[in-house]
Amino acid sequence: MQYVMFVVVDPEGEPYVAADDDYAQWDADLEQRGVMLDKRRLRPADEATTVRVRGGELVVTDGPFTESKEWIAGFAVLDCADLDEAIAIARTHAMARFGRIELRPLAQANGEPLA
Amino acid sequence: MTRDADAANSDAATPDAATPDAATPDAATPIAATPDAAIPGTVAAAVSAAHAAEWSRIVASLIRVTRDWSLAEDAAQDAFAKALERWPVEGVPRNPGAWITTVARNGALDRIRRSANEALKMREVAMMDELDRPDREHDSGHDIDDDRLRLIFTCCHPALAIEARVALTLRTVAGLTTPEIARAFLVPEATMAQRLVRAKRKIQNAGIPYRVPPAELLDERLGGVLAVLYLVFNAGYTLTDDAAHDEALSTEAIRVGSLLTELLPRSASAHGLLALMLLQHARRAGRTDADGELVSLEDQDRSRWDALAIRRGLNALDASYRLEPEPDRYQALATIAACHATAASADATDYRRIAALYAGLAAADASPVVALNAAIARGMAEGAEAGLSAVDEVSASGALDGYYLVPAAQADFLRRLGRADAAGQRYDAAIALAPAGPERRYLERRRAALIAPPVE
Numbered sequence: 001m002q003y004v005m006f007v008v009v010d011p012e013g014e015p016y017v018a019a020d021d022d023y024a025q026w027d028a029d030l031e032q033r034g035v036m037l038d039k040r041r042l043r044p045a046d047e048a049t050t051v052r053v054r055g056g057e058l059v060v061t062d063g064p065f066t067e068s069k070e071w072i073a074g075f076a077v078l079d080c081a082d083l084d085e086a087i088a089i090a091r092t093h094a095m096a097r098f099g100r101i102e103l104r105p106l107a108q109a110n111g112e113p114l115a
Numbered sequence: 116m117t118r119d120a121d122a123a124n125s126d127a128a129t130p131d132a133a134t135p136d137a138a139t140p141d142a143a144t145p146i147a148a149t150p151d152a153a154i155p156g157t158v159a160a161a162v163s164a165a166h167a168a169e170w171s172r173i174v175a176s177l178i179r180v181t182r183d184w185s186l187a188e189d190a191a192q193d194a195f196a197k198a199l200e201r202w203p204v205e206g207v208p209r210n211p212g213a214w215i216t217t218v219a220r221n222g223a224l225d226r227i228r229r230s231a232n233e234a235l236k237m238r239e240v241a242m243m244d245e246l247d248r249p250d251r252e253h254d255s256g257h258d259i260d261d262d263r264l265r266l267i268f269t270c271c272h273p274a275l276a277i278e279a280r281v282a283l284t285l286r287t288v289a290g291l292t293t294p295e296i297a298r299a300f301l302v303p304e305a306t307m308a309q310r311l312v313r314a315k316r317k318i319q320n321a322g323i324p325y326r327v328p329p330a331e332l333l334d335e336r337l338g339g340v341l342a343v344l345y346l347v348f349n350a351g352y353t354l355t356d357d358a359a360h361d362e363a364l365s366t367e368a369i370r371v372g373s374l375l376t377e378l379l380p381r382s383a384s385a386h387g388l389l390a391l392m393l394l395q396h397a398r399r400a401g402r403t404d405a406d407g408e409l410v411s412l413e414d415q416d417r418s419r420w421d422a423l424a425i426r427r428g429l430n431a432l433d434a435s436y437r438l439e440p441e442p443d444r445y446q447a448l449a450t451i452a453a454c455h456a457t458a459a460s461a462d463a464t465d466y467r468r469i470a471a472l473y474a475g476l477a478a479a480d481a482s483p484v485v486a487l488n489a490a491i492a493r494g495m496a497e498g499a500e501a502g503l504s505a506v507d508e509v510s511a512s513g514a515l516d517g518y519y520l521v522p523a524a525q526a527d528f529l530r531r532l533g534r535a536d537a538a539g540q541r542y543d544a545a546i547a548l549a550p551a552g553p554e555r556r557y558l559e560r561r562r563a564a565l566i567a568p569p570v571e
Contacts, residue, residue: 001322022253082324083274084332113320 001113002037002106003086007074010099021094030076030089038077045071070100077106158202165211167370170290172212173219175262177407178287178325180245181238184315186226188287194219220246262380263288264327266425267371271340272323279314280343283348286311297380299350299364307489340375341388341445344368348392365396383439386431387446394429394452397421397525410555413461425456444480449473472495491524499531519548523558 030036048064064071073095080086083103090101105113154162170191177187181398194215208214224242225236270283282300285291291299297307317323328336331371372389379385401415410416434451436442442450451472458464473489486509494502506524515521527539542562 003322064306072418080322083272084324084328087274103321113322 001080001082001086003078003080003083004104004106005013005076005078005086005090005093006102006104007070007076007095008070008100008102009095010070012069013099014097020097023094025076026093030034030078033077035079035085035089036076037079039075041074042072044073073099151250154199154203158199158207161202161207161211161493162195162198165198165215166290169215170195171213171263171266171288171371171374173216173288174290175266176222176245177219179262180241181223181235182319182325183235183238184287185312186223186235190226191218191290192292193222210524217246246299261327265325267375268316268327268336269323269325269341270341271336272318273336273339274321274323275314275317277343277346279310280309280339281316281346282307283314284343284371285347285364285367288371291363291367295363337379337382337384341372341384344372344375345392345445346393348372362399365392365399365404368381368392369396371441376434381438384434384443384445386435386438387443387449390428390431390435391445391449391452393424393431394449394456397424397428397456403553406554408560409553411557412455417460420456429453442472442475444476447476464495466492466496483509483512484518486512487515487518487521487524494524494528499528500523503532517548519545519550519554519558521545522548526558526561530561530565539565552560 027036045064049063050061050063050065052059052061072098078086078089080089086103090096090103093101095101107113173191173194174187177190178184181187197218198211198215202211220242224239224246227239227242230236234349266283266286270287271280275283278300282296285296285299286293293308293311294304295569297304298306302310318325327333345368351361351366351368353361353380369389369392372385372392375385376382376389379476398412398415398420399419400421401419402410404410428449432446432453435446435449439446452471454465454469454472470489470492473485473492477485477489489507490505490509491502493505503525506521506528509515510521510525522541522544526538529535529538529541539562542558542565546555546558546562549558
């Protein structure tokens with residue numbers, strides 16, 4: 001199963017403690033295990049641009065598509081045996097504490113999940 | 116839901132509610148297999164017994180082999196329907212469980228062969244293999260135990276919404292039908308069907324594994340399983356005007372809880388929860404009068420309590436304390452239930468011990484419902500004055516605003532203090548908030564008794 005792991009900044013998370021942010025260690029572990037297919041960090045949501053076409057008219061707006069205190073700061077693509085393995089990986093990411101993580105199964109062209 | 120569930124344990128002063136017929140949990144008829152009147156009693160009993168013994172085994176092994184939850188349920192359901200159709204004519208087979216298992220497996224194989232789903236078709240070989248050893252599970256039982264544990268843990272996976280976990284457990288582990296589950300939780304049948312379909316789709320598509328969690332996850336996952344069982348039990352223990360369904364839910368929870376203690380004999384929490392459910396369930400017959408109206412714990416005829424269930428509950432409680440002398444939440448609640456179940460009369464109840472246990476629970480759990488129960492227990496141990504001020508304190512926190520058991524508890528303590536006017540006002544507030552049904556009628560009777568002094 002392949003999952004996209006969204007790393008979400010969430011003001012309701014526990015207060016940030018720099019000393020507990022062991023992202024580099026987490027990253028190195030996953031690279032070594034070969035379960036991380038891809039990973040990217042995103043620029044902050046206030047630099048987002050939303051694009052819509054309505055009645056043939058282009059509407060471009062400043063900001064993300066939804067007004068929310070939470071925003072996606074980055075993502076990784078994981079290749080796991082099952083959801084439990086993906087949860088085990090997500091729970092050890094520092095942002096599971098300071099923010100939150102969302103796991104989404106990747107779909108194939110026909111909508112079925114990628115095995 | 117959680118609030119009502121916890122409220123069912125407010126054993127101290129608040130009304131204690133139940134349904135009229137008591138049965139020992141294991142003897143209860145599984146309602147999914149309830150036959151119609153044309154079926155002879157012996158056949159009906161044989162189908163019921165086979166349903167109770169075999170349903171979860173059959174579904175669990177079919178899911179393992181086919182990976183298709185709906186197919187497994189449908190094949191099992193069809194097999195029981197065939198038994199109801201054929202046993203009255205052909206007689207009950209010598210080994211009813213093996214008969215139904217074989218019919219269900221053959222039915223599953225037929226469905227696989229007819230299916231257009233390629234992934235499912237690939238399961239045909241595995242299914243044939245399974246059919247070649249139909250009696251394996253009746254020999255050692257070990258693999259099948261693993262199957263059923265897999266099923267329970269998967270139904271209760273934390274990635275499923277709590278409502279879905281409860282519904283799925285009742286459908287696949289306990290074998291209730293979708294309309295029965297819908298009725299029990301007061302939602303339209305279509306809503307419940309949709310909830311089950313979504314849950315099964317998520318298991319499949321999100322990659323929720325069909326397995327017993329590994330050792331390092333077992334404790335946190337077991338907690339989730341026990342919470343689901345306790346929710347199911349409490350949904351059946353809270354008195355409504357549909358007594359038969361209430362009771363069926365509670366007995367199913369006890370049955371699955373009992374299965375869990377067999378499968379995980381070293382789990383103190385599993386024994387503790389089973390003890391709690393049995394000790395509460397034992398009082399079921401005493402909780403209502405001949406008209407089905409609620410009787411408070413103090414006024415119950417204790418000879419109507421189920422002595423066998425109390426004995427089983429106390430045994431389970433002993434087992435839990437042998438494994439873990441420091442009680443967790445379920446053990447503590449079970450110990451409170453045991454104090455009630457073993458007291459010769461309301462006056463002889465060890466309220467000091469109950470109050471201490473509730474105080475311990477409140478210290479470990481910030482839930483306002485637990486705080487309310489602790490306050491009520493304190494009143495029963497130390498007197499109505501102390502109880503009233505403790506309940507007032509919980510009320511002042513505002514966390515339980517709109518919850519009828521708060522004014523109900525205040526009314527009860529005010530009544531005991533002889534402050535009839537103030538009690539009447541609190542009863543009015545409780546009546547306005549209480550759900551329609553036995554609990555509200557109970558409060559109305561109490562309110563009326565304040566005005567006209569009871570004849571004694």
